[in-house]
Amino acid sequence: MKIALVGYGKMGHMIETCAKAMGHEVVATIDVVSKDASNLVAAGDYAAVAEAVKNSGADGVIEFSHPTAVLGNLNALIPLGLPVVCGTTGWAKSEAEIEKLCASSNGTCMRSSNFSIGVNMFYKIVEEAAKIMSEYSEYDVAVWEAHHNQKADSPSGTALEVARRVMNGNKSKTEMVFDAFHEKPKANELHVSSTRVGSVPGTHTVFFDSPADSIELTHRARSREGFARGSVVALEKLAAKIAAGSLSKGKLYGMSDLF
Ligand SMILES: NC(=O)c1ccc[n+]([C@@H]2O[C@H](COP(=O)([O-])OP(=O)(O)OC[C@H]3O[C@@H](n4cnc5c(N)ncnc54)[C@H](O)[C@@H]3O)[C@@H](O)[C@H]2O)c1
Missing domain, CATH: 3.30.360.10 (Dihydrodipicolinate Reductase; domain 2)
Known part of the structure; x- marks a missing residue:
């Protein structure tokens, strides 16, 4: 898959390593601070995050950013229609809002507080x-x-x-x-x-x-590798199940939907 990473901190870097080792291409790394990201955007400019993902030609997104940024990112990313895997924690109270957004925009998101x-x-x-x-x-x-x-x-x-x-x-x-x-x-x-x-x-x-x-x-957990690998597996399976019709677009999923 061609994967865009939103949030290029500790997890973003580890996911990049795992995704490449698993045969995927990382086509964009998007962050507000990390100087080695392919796209540096201004904090709070969620439209720029979505634009960078769109321009990268990605066919899936993995988001690991910050509790204060995750809802802005998801609101901008989900309507793009690509499968979005979100590992950022601290937004459980807003799940109903994101569920509605998936339904209204026919977007697909898988979130888990732990992808291991x-x-x-x-x-x-x-x-x-x-x-x-x-x-x-x-x-x-x-x-x-x-x-x-x-x-x-x-x-x-x-x-x-x-x-x-x-x-x-x-x-x-x-x-x-x-x-x-x-x-x-x-x-x-x-x-x-x-x-x-x-x-x-x-x-x-x-x-x-x-x-x-x-x-x-x-x-x-011994390291972040288990979370990173698990998030790539989640994106692979989410995309494959949507393509095969066993999961449908327009929904917010969890890891239990894969097991
Ligand atoms: N679900 C899981 O399995 C799992 C595992 C580990 C960590 N986490 C969670 O993932 C999140 C990130 O963890 P981390 O260790 O990588 O943190 P980190 O601080 O190392 O990295 C987060 C990065 O996100 C960037 N960021 C902030 N706002 C952004 C925005 N609007 N757009 C793009 N990038 C933005 C920051 O600049 C930073 O580089 C945390 O919420 C953490 O709790 C989840």
Whole structure:
């Protein structure tokens, strides 16, 4: 495929390396700061981002930018009609708006807070474990995540999805509470806590804890490569499934649509 990368930071560079190794051509790298990007645009000029993608002749887009830029980028990119894979986190509250835009513009977007294949399997394991453990009321459950100190949003999008999977499995947990909340958690509250330190690429743990023992399920990313490879696989599969008619245009998809 001919791929345009919007956001040419740590992830953008890693995706370029993976995409090339997987036999794709990276026809544009678009950023507001990175001097080695093929297209430098002014911050906030989303029309220029879309124009650069259009001029590149790309047949797919991968967007990994910043929580403050992602909605502007998606609003400009989705109407181009190319499959757009979006890895930027921190915009879960605006998903309904992007879903509407996909429908009204017949554009296609796949978003995931975590494109690693391992994490997507971890989600399934967590949901099943939460279901099994919820039969034993002595076991409480909590979610913890750690990321590098340059990460702009907290909790991580992955931690929120892990927490949603816990709540799918354990119906007694109906609310999430985050970090310091200065009171005892209520029985229906699921504590989700975050640590920002050093250069951790991403660690997520689910604790099941009883007076007698503790079970910890952990997914630990070793590098950004798993996310980068996964985002290229997502674009390949999204484009192929649309071409084959098993997925349709005009929708916002998630990784679960591929597995
Ligand atoms: N979904 C996943 O699997 C996954 C994995 C890792 C990181 N992330 C997320 O991806 C995002 C990027 O992470 P990163 O580590 O590459 O960050 P980074 O800060 O290294 O890079 C982000 C780049 O986006 C650029 N940018 C900002 N606004 C832009 C705009 N309007 N147009 C084009 N470029 C713009 C910045 O200048 C920067 O170079 C973050 O939200 C992070 O949480 C997601």
